[in-house]
Amino acid sequence: MKPKLGIASDHGGFALKEFLRKSLEESFEVVDYGTKSEASVDYPTIIGDACRKVLAGEVPRLIALCGTGIGASIAANRIPGIRAALCHDEFTAEMSRRHNNANVIVLGGRVLGTDLALRIVQKWIDTDFEGGRHERRLGLVEEQKP
Template identity: 60%
Template sequence: MKIALASDHGGYRLKETIKKFLEEENIEYIDFGTNSEESVDYPDFALKAAESIVKEETDRGIFICGTGIGISIAANKVPGIRAALCYNIFAAEMSRRHNNANVLALGGRVIGDELAKAIVKKWLETPFDGGRHERRINKISEIERKFAK
């Protein structure tokens, strides 16, 4: 599994923590930035990382901004991306089991390092249940196609 990492300045510190965690777990990643706490615009980094998932250069993504809200909104504008903003382990598990989320969004200013690592671990190890949930994912894809230009 190869993970696309992205953050803005508000998520930079937590992204660096998650990078170390992924290394400890022997999980490959590509860091799409940012590379400091200097103010930047989260859509720029969300787009680059989301494109890598859609192009199958990476398998899933972990995107982080101050709250996780903005970067998840930006990521979800990319057809094929299902970004889930998770603040607890149960939400992370269900985002994979029921929604087949391919992007985990986190808030660097609202959750601590240990909780974030536990959320990431659960999210990475949880498979998609399929079944009736596949039908719902397909309906989301139909919505994307309906509004595609």
């Protein structure tokens, strides 16, 4: 049985989402939360709904995309329990897992090429959380809730 991984995008991230979904399907059960075309949609709704699937335990982690990644990152991080990291390279993807235990990676569909995006996602998937002092720091972040 393949491990599950969620993916979601707005219209700006649709093309890269489709590439990543197809690339990852050999190793993962990729659950696609939309969007289903390049027709304009509201990223807060698509990304918010997909993040709630992570919190519900439907998928352990999510790849979220929009045109730049900025809107999807903002929308995801408004949801308590989501730790979304906007990543542009393999190092930030690695550190988002190692130090921040990011359960959502966010990518910009209009700013990343397909090969780099796939390498970023693979690094994120392959990296474990270190815990230790980082666990304490994540606790401090959780205390910042309004």
